[in-house]
Amino acid sequence: MAADNDTTALGSLDSFVGYHMRRASARMSADFSAAMADTGIRQVTFGVLSVIAANPGINQGQIGRALGIQRANMVALISELTDAGYISRTTSPEDRRAFVFQLTDFGSAAVADGLARIRRHEDRLLCTLSAEERDTLIALLKRIQAAEAE
Amino acid sequence: MAADNDTTALGSLDSFVGYHMRRASARMSADFSAAMADTGIRQVTFGVLSVIAANPGINQGQIGRALGIQRANMVALISELTDAGYISRTTSPEDRRAFVFQLTDFGSAAVADGLARIRRHEDRLLCTLSAEERDTLIALLKRIQAAEAE
DNA sequence: TATTGTTATACTCTATAACTATA
């Protein structure tokens, strides 16, 4: 009879980085959501907040390019964060087409709280990895992300 | 002025495994799709085929549990693969509620072709990683996937 | 009563194309 559950052979799949990446990434995303439950902040929106925090006065297109988010998809994200009171949007003095962003005090507090939650979440989920292994993992992931297009 | 493009600081995001995992995983998925273009096979469906190849006679629920796919979502995947002629479905002789699956010859050929494509795709995308680094990466990803629930 | 497969459904995430206003 065929094997059950997690003892089921995966076949060739087991040797591919892509498969394990997809599963691990899904696992981390689900855990992230649980850690941020009731804050209303998701992975993408936390990313936007973090980039604004690190680059006050940055505009929408620059945020999107930094995070790999399409222009079109930025619109809803930005209004979500503006409506929630996390960021303030003003027309750029240098370019009247563009909006520039700052964190509000409320937004700064949300980022600080989010940081603490995410640190705990990663510490919990990655507790079997040593500090060096975590660094190695990040370094390897960055190299994949940075790989040339085909 | 705020930094541009990929030189834009990510802030605290840069220190989180989850962020880099999400980006790297998205990158690999997009590359996978390109590699499998015109075959009609996606990451999930290749996963199903691979598990059936490794466990002939396995049933729908077992496939789903091995791959982390919900029962409800298996239905469309299975009919897609059956309709395409990759797998054959028969009622289990042991349990008349269950269907058991086999690859067809056409399905075996598709898996073989897919394997070659995926190997090339990963070799291309991961060419900056040594064989040991690839193994390390897979091992680390597996440990995350296997981490205890909260 | 639990499990196999099923239907219906909804929500998130991301991609594309076409538009406007400024540069």
Place this chain on the structure above:
DNA sequence: TATAGTTATAGAGTATAACAATA
């Protein structure tokens, strides 16, 4: 003419709840 932001829309991917047939 190129760029910033916008709208509308469509396609994946995944999650939940309720049901029928069988164990």
